[in-house]
Amino acid sequence: MGEEKAEPKRRAASVLSAAKVKTAGPGKYHDGGGLGLILRVDPNGARFWVQRITVHGKRREIGLGSPPVVSLADARDAALANKKLLRTGADPLAEKRKSKESITFAEACEHYMASKLAEFDNDKHRKQWPATLNAYAKPKIGHLLVRAITTADVLRVLEPIWNEKNETASRLRGRIEAVLSWATVAGHRTGDNPARWAGNLKELLPKPSKVAKGDNQPALAxxxxxxxxxxxxxxxxxxxxxxxxxxxxxxxxxxxxxxxxxxxxxxxxxxxxxxxxxxxxxxxxxxxxxxxxxxxxxxxxxxxxxxxxxxxxxxxxxxxxxxxxxxxxxxxxxxxxxxxxxxxxxxxxxxxxxxxxxxxxxxxxxxxxxxxxxxxxxxxxxxxxxxxxxxxxxxxxxxxxxxxxxxxxxxxxxxxxxxxxxxxxxxxxxxxxxxxxxxxx
The missing domain is CATH 1.10.443.10 (Intergrase catalytic core)
Structure with a gap:
């Protein structure tokens, strides 16, 4: 359960600061403090937090995220939590895998939107994304684990509004697909995306072009x-x-x-x-x-x-x-x-x-x-x-x-x-x- 022996020798001279985290050039920078926390900076400027630990006699590395989303203080807290797990005999990597497997659709939405909404130039679109998911998807599948969501679950969300509000439903389907795609890439689920249109929902729902436009708003005579x-x-x-x-x-x-x-x-x-x-x-x-x-x-x-x-x-x-x-x-x-x-x-x-x-x-x-x-x-x-x-x-x-x-x-x-x-x-x-x-x- 011990750390690599060289770690204590670097402790006094290698404690990181927030400024160093932001400006450090390519390389590896040890934070010291006995936590095994390292800032890795790639040649392209990408920054990653890594923690080196020893589990059952084998040295392992755990990714803790990237600055600035994960600050120096956050990385230290996560590294300390892993150290405490080690002292109880638990494997932090196994616990991390369990955490990934148990993420719900509602949690996946929050993670996805935290990283993606900033890409939208239009403030209206930034508001519409969570609004449609909150209104239609989360009440029905928000509590489900993403790894357990099936095509039938997605249909339960879409079918009630597919004919009456087809434009809204079509956009909602794409947003559910994007969230589940993120969950797959992030390791929270495997297999085909149940919200995919081609070769999937296309066979079960009427084509948008064939659905009567139900989104026309009632007008004043x-x-x-x-x-x-x-x-x-x-x-x-x-x-x-x-x-x-x-x-x-x-x-x-x-x-x-x-x-x-x-x-x-x-x-x-x-x-x-x-x-x-x-x-x-x-x-x-x-x-x-x-x-x-x-x-x-x-x-x-x-x-x-x-x-x-x-x-x-x-x-x-x-x-x-x-x-x-x-x-x-x-x-x-x-x-x-x-x-x-x-x-x-x-x-x-x-x-x-x-x-x-x-x-x-x-x-x-x-x-x-x-x-x-x-x-x-x-x-x-x-x-x-x-x-x-x-x-x-x-x-x-x-x-x-x-x-x-x-x-x-x-x-x-x-x-x-x-x-x-x-x-x-x-x-x-x-x-x-x-x-x-x-x-x-």
């Missing part, structure tokens, strides 16, 4: 817009104001909830006349689904909402929560849900999608805007740009450099008038005419 907007304007609270702003700009909920004041530029030219005050909201690429910067033309109605909102010291968010953070997605959805509940209590059907008869939700308002733009005769590309959708092929986008900002500003002003049930000031062609020749006054 155009005939209900004026009544719905009037109802919304009577409601107080930050979430209600955020919903008004979301509707006026046809933006996504996440874009509005994450909006910060640094992204807003209000035009001072008409500061004396609020009815003409306009502005610009520039959303950085990091916050956009398409991964590219998006400019939103702010109409006087949108500007009025921004100017009426108080600012919280220490919070950068325009629509802030009680403690200064961003509003939750549920807070905005709750406003529409309460509006629907009020309608139903009054004996009215409420605000239902004209096709699926489900209550309208915030994201469905984008579909309402798109239908309105089409029926008003606005050019397709202009409406798609307002929604921050990709238009045309890569070649077409390369030549189409303009985002039609000022023309979109007129369109959004017309949309605002429609919401408020005012007479439109825009001169737009009717359906059936050539939309390419529409004029936006």
């Amino acid at each position: 155009l005939g209900d817009v004026a009544r719905w907007w009037s109802d919304l304007e009577k409601r107080d609270g930050m979430a209600a104001q955020a919903l008004q702003f979301l509707t006026l700009t046809a933006a996504r909920s996440g874009e509005v909830r994450g909006m910060v004041w640094d992204e807003v530029n209000l035009d001072p030219a008409n500061s004396a006349n609020p009815a003409k005050r306009t502005g610009l909201w520039t959303i950085p690429a990091s916050r956009m689904k398409a991964g590219r910067e998006h400019r939103v033309a702010l109409t006087p109605e949108a500007v009025a909402i921004l100017e009426a909102i108080p600012r919280m010291d220490g919070s950068p968010f325009v629509f802030f929560a009680a403690r200064g953070g961003a509003l939750s997605d549920m807070s905005i959805s709750a406003v529409m849900r309460r509006m629907q509940e009020s309608e139903e209590k009054a004996g009215r059907p409420g605000y239902l999608d004209p096709k699926n008869k489900r209550p309208a939700v915030p994201h469905g308002l984008r579909s309402t805007f798109r239908q309105w733009a089409a029926e008003r005769g606005y050019p397709r590309d202009m409406a798609e740009l307002a929604l921050a959708h990709f238009i045309g092929s890569d070649v077409e986008r390369a030549y189409q450099r303009s985002d039609m900002l000022e023309r979109r500003r007129a369109m959004m002003a017309d949309w605002g008038s429609f919401l408020c049930n005012k007479k439109s000031q825009a001169n737009v062609i009717q359906i059936g005419q050539d939309s390419a020749h529409a004029t936006m006054g």
Whole structure:
């Protein structure tokens, strides 16, 4: 059970420091202290903690992880724990193997995400990854050991949502596959990946292309817009104001909830006349689904909402929560849900999608805007740009450099008038005419 005899001779002169761990060049560096702890630095700069121990008369090495994830203090603690195991007659390597074999899916998710989430440039994706696993996978297989998870277990997670929420389910399947792939490489499981699509789940689940798109969000009927907007304007609270702003700009909920004041530029030219005050909201690429910067033309109605909102010291968010953070997605959805509940209590059907008869939700308002733009005769590309959708092929986008900002500003002003049930000031062609020749006054 003893250590190599040379170790005590190095103890006084070779104790490592945090600075040394960070700056040491290629080689092996003994920490001393009788724990057998060594920092190994490869020629490519990679750093690893190794502990040398003697088990049953044989010298062995145990990997303890890598800096900076495993700090010098952490490595010493792990090395000391192994020493204590040796004194009881146990084999630290055997105990480590047992630990690997007993990891659960929930634990594997945490390990995987700790190392992988930093690779995502988009903050939305960093949040979506754990959100879908927490919502759908962990409740059903989180407690299972990864080595015991089968295709049948993965199906228990996916089948309930495969038809209704196929896009979400498809992404979830890929995330489960990635976590289990990591578990295999890390030595926690062996064999085929039960979440693999090709030659596996593909034979058991309908193809995504054949599944009816169940993720389409219920939209507000155009005939209900004026009544719905009037109802919304009577409601107080930050979430209600955020919903008004979301509707006026046809933006996504996440874009509005994450909006910060640094992204807003209000035009001072008409500061004396609020009815003409306009502005610009520039959303950085990091916050956009398409991964590219998006400019939103702010109409006087949108500007009025921004100017009426108080600012919280220490919070950068325009629509802030009680403690200064961003509003939750549920807070905005709750406003529409309460509006629907009020309608139903009054004996009215409420605000239902004209096709699926489900209550309208915030994201469905984008579909309402798109239908309105089409029926008003606005050019397709202009409406798609307002929604921050990709238009045309890569070649077409390369030549189409303009985002039609000022023309979109007129369109959004017309949309605002429609919401408020005012007479439109825009001169737009009717359906059936050539939309390419529409004029936006």
